[in-house]
Amino acid sequence: xxxxxxxxxxxxxxxxxxxxxxxxxxxxxxxxxxxxxxxxxxxxxxxxxxxxxxxxxxxxxxxxxxxxxxxxxxxxxxxxxxxxxxxxxxxxxxxxxxxxxxxxxxxxxxxx
Amino acid sequence: xxxxxxxxxxxxxxxxxxxxxxxxxxxxxxxxxxxxxxxxxxxxxxxxxxxxxxxxxxxxxxxxxxxxxxxxxxxxxxxxxxxxxxxxxxxxxxxxxxxxxxxxxxxxxxxxxxx
Numbered sequence: 001x002x003x004x005x006x007x008x009x010x011x012x013x014x015x016x017x018x019x020x021x022x023x024x025x026x027x028x029x030x031x032x033x034x035x036x037x038x039x040x041x042x043x044x045x046x047x048x049x050x051x052x053x054x055x056x057x058x059x060x061x062x063x064x065x066x067x068x069x070x071x072x073x074x075x076x077x078x079x080x081x082x083x084x085x086x087x088x089x090x091x092x093x094x095x096x097x098x099x100x101x102x103x104x105x106x107x108x109x110x111x112x
Numbered sequence: 113x114x115x116x117x118x119x120x121x122x123x124x125x126x127x128x129x130x131x132x133x134x135x136x137x138x139x140x141x142x143x144x145x146x147x148x149x150x151x152x153x154x155x156x157x158x159x160x161x162x163x164x165x166x167x168x169x170x171x172x173x174x175x176x177x178x179x180x181x182x183x184x185x186x187x188x189x190x191x192x193x194x195x196x197x198x199x200x201x202x203x204x205x206x207x208x209x210x211x212x213x214x215x216x217x218x219x220x221x222x223x224x225x226x227x
Contacts, residue, residue, distance in 0.1 A: 099144055100158060
């Protein structure tokens with residue numbers, strides 16, 4: 001059974017709309033992350049949270065907002081969607097300061 | 113900033129061939145180096161990592177040695193199988209990244225192994 005659950009697996013959105021990507025981890029980890037994989041680009045770090053607090057934010061745009069309602073949840077809200085936001089978004093988790101990340105299966109977002 | 117370069121974008125081999133995927137990095141200080149593998153429809157999963165010069169990481173027959181002198185961490189396997197077909201990513205984490213979970217990834221190498 002997958003230990004990191006991402007929902008939905010696929011989604012299509014129109015330009016200007018808003019979507020929320022869900023991530024839950026059942027590995028007992030205390031740190032969670034979001035990464036993005038766009039076409040022809042390497043996996044790119046976006047955010048990290050530890051004990052539900054923001055540790056690092058490498059996303060320039062405020063349209064991307066992580067939300068942590070529980071320690072094993074880290075959702076990603078994306079507003080005012082643009083076609084360039086089309087990508088697969090991966091949630092990951094780890095024990096803090098180990099650097100050993102476990103990734104979910106990803107949510108593939110297509111913005112038309 | 114930090115960067116990881118994987119020379120090969122795609123590699124096509126036959127079963128039992130020898131595999132080498134080249135990885136070179138640029139980072140200040142002493143980064144931790146990783147190899148991740150991604151199968152279709154899945155997220156990347158850690159193969160192994162190395163944190164010190166000359167340290168060898170290995171898993172499932174794959175291995176790589178941290179070489180600070182040449183800033184390299186090349187992935188090798190003596191005899192590949194069709195089930196090894198996947199995308200392989202070299203990545204690094206600097207000291208700050210180890211605390212924040214920020215990994216810098218290469219572009220990835222698509223490995224196709226034919227029976």
